[in-house]
Amino acid sequence: HASSVLSSNLFASTGVGGHRRPFNTGLMFVPQQQAWVVERFGKFLTVLEPGLNFLIPFVDRVSYVHSLKEEVLAIPNQSAVTLDNVTIVMDGVLYYRVVDAKMASYGTSDAEYAITQLAQTTMRSYLGQMTLDQCFKERETLNSQIVKAVDEAASNWGIMCLRYEIREIVAPKSIREAMDSVAEADRWKRSKVLQSEAEQQSQINLAIGQKRSVELASEAQYTEKVNLARGEAEGLLAVAETLTKPGGKEAMSLRVAEQYIAAFAKLAKENNTLILPANTGDVAGMITQAMTVFKHNSQAGSATPPFPLPTPTTSPTPPAP
Numbered sequence: 662h663a664s665s666v667l668s669s670n671l672f673a674s675t676g677v678g679g680h681r682r683p684f685n686t687g688l689m690f691v692p693q694q695q696a697w698v699v700e701r702f703g704k705f706l707t708v709l710e711p712g713l714n715f716l717i718p719f720v721d722r723v724s725y726v727h728s729l730k731e732e733v734l735a736i737p738n739q740s741a742v743t744l745d746n747v748t749i750v751m752d753g754v755l756y757y758r759v760v761d762a763k764m765a766s767y768g769t770s771d772a773e774y775a776i777t778q779l780a781q782t783t784m785r786s787y788l789g790q791m792t793l794d795q796c797f798k799e800r801e802t803l804n805s806q807i808v809k810a811v812d813e814a815a816s817n818w819g820i821m822c823l824r825y826e827i828r829e830i831v832a833p834k835s836i837r838e839a840m841d842s843v844a845e846a847d848r849w850k851r852s853k854v855l856q857s858e859a860e861q862q863s864q865i866n867l868a869i870g871q872k873r874s875v876e877l878a879s880e881a882q883y884t885e886k887v888n889l890a891r892g893e894a895e896g897l898l899a900v901a902e903t904l905t906k907p908g909g910k911e912a913m914s915l916r917v918a919e920q921y922i923a924a925f926a927k928l929a930k931e932n933n934t935l936i937l938p939a940n941t942g943d944v945a946g947m948i949t950q951a952m953t954v955f956k957h958n959s960q961a962g963s964a965t966p967p968f969p970l971p972t973p974t975t976s977p978t979p980p981a982p
Contacts, residue, residue, distance in 0.1 A: 683723050689714040696762035698725035708762045725766040727759045731823060734773060739781050741788040743796060750831040751788070751796075753807075755780050756823040757815070764819030772818050776811065780825065783810040793832065800827050 683689065683697070690713060691697050697709040701721050709723075716723075738752040757776060759765045769775045787806050788796060796803065804825050812822035832840070903912065 682726055685716050685718050685721055685723060687716060687718045689716055689723070694729045696727045696729055696759070697723045698727070698762055698766045700724045705763065705767070725762065727762045727765055729759055729762075731756055731758045734776060736777060736780050736784075736825075739785060741785040743788055743791060743793050745792045747793045747832060747836055749788070749793065749796065749833075751784060751827060752829055753780070753784070753804075753825055753827045755811070755825050757820050758823060759819060760821045761819030764817065766819075768818035772815075772820055775818065776815055776820065776822075779811050779814050780807060783807050793836065796830060803827065 689697070689709060691709045691711045693711045695711065697714075699706045699709060699716060699721050701717075706721060734755045734757060736753045736755055738750050740748055740750050742748050755776060765772055784803075784807055787803055791799065791803070804827060807825045808822050811825070815822055
């Protein structure tokens with residue numbers, strides 16, 4: 662019981678943050694990150710720094726004890742009306758620190774209460790200048806404005822406001838339901854837009870693929886025709902080279918005769934009526950005529966034959982058995 666009485670006499674709750682006041686024993690040990698305000702005969706004397714300090718017992722008195730650490734102050738819920746006439750409830754937390762122990766002791770009777778009321782009034786004032794949507798979207802702007810306003814006022818109290826954070830914004834139930842409907846409609850809209858963009862991109866990809874397919878097909882046809890023409894040219898060059906060799910003309914004549922006979926045999930199988938030259942039986946004459954035309958074109962480079970071709974006559978062909 663005696664120790665509890667002694668403890669209550671040595672310490673009394675005072676200062677920002679509710680720190681307990683020590684009793685003057687002459688030798689005072691101040692903890693780190695604390696500031697003790699000393700009065701002599703009720704008048705401010707000094708602020709004790711951390712470490713060992715000497716005071717006159719019963720003459721000097723430690724009146725206020727302040728923590729120089731960063732403190733957290735909860736701002737209670739409060740209602741406010743926004744610019745678009747919506748009543749909301751908001752709370753937050755304020756972070757502050759004592760920078761001048763003398764001003765924090767004599768600037769106001771209750772610094773924490775003063776800061777709390779200032780933060781609430783400032784918050785209510787700024788909320789009246791913003792719409793509900795802005796309150797949700799511009800929380801950082803609102804926080805910075807509250808910090809600036811509170812810090813300007815609290816500087817006379819030796820307190821520096823570090824930052825303010827909004828914890829929760831509560832709107833009426835009807836407003837929340839309307840906001841949920843708007844959010845759902847917006848998500849549905851974005852879904853439809855994304856779906857249409859996906860379909861559009863799909864159609865574009867299909868069109869590009871079809872275009873590329875047509876281009877590749879035309880390139881393939883072009884390559885095929887070029888290869889065929891090159892093959893025919895090489896074949897004609899080979900034939901021309903063969904004709905210049907010994908026995909080339911005889912081989913050419915034999916080849917023309919075979920094609921001549923094969924052509925008439927094919928015509929006889931497919932049609933009942935044929936248009937034949939007058940000298941159909943004269944195979945040798947036809948070969949000589951073809952070779953003469955070939956020789957004339959190769960020498961003169963002209964496609965006109967040296968003499969007119971025989972006039973064809975119509976001759977019925979008996980049907981195939």
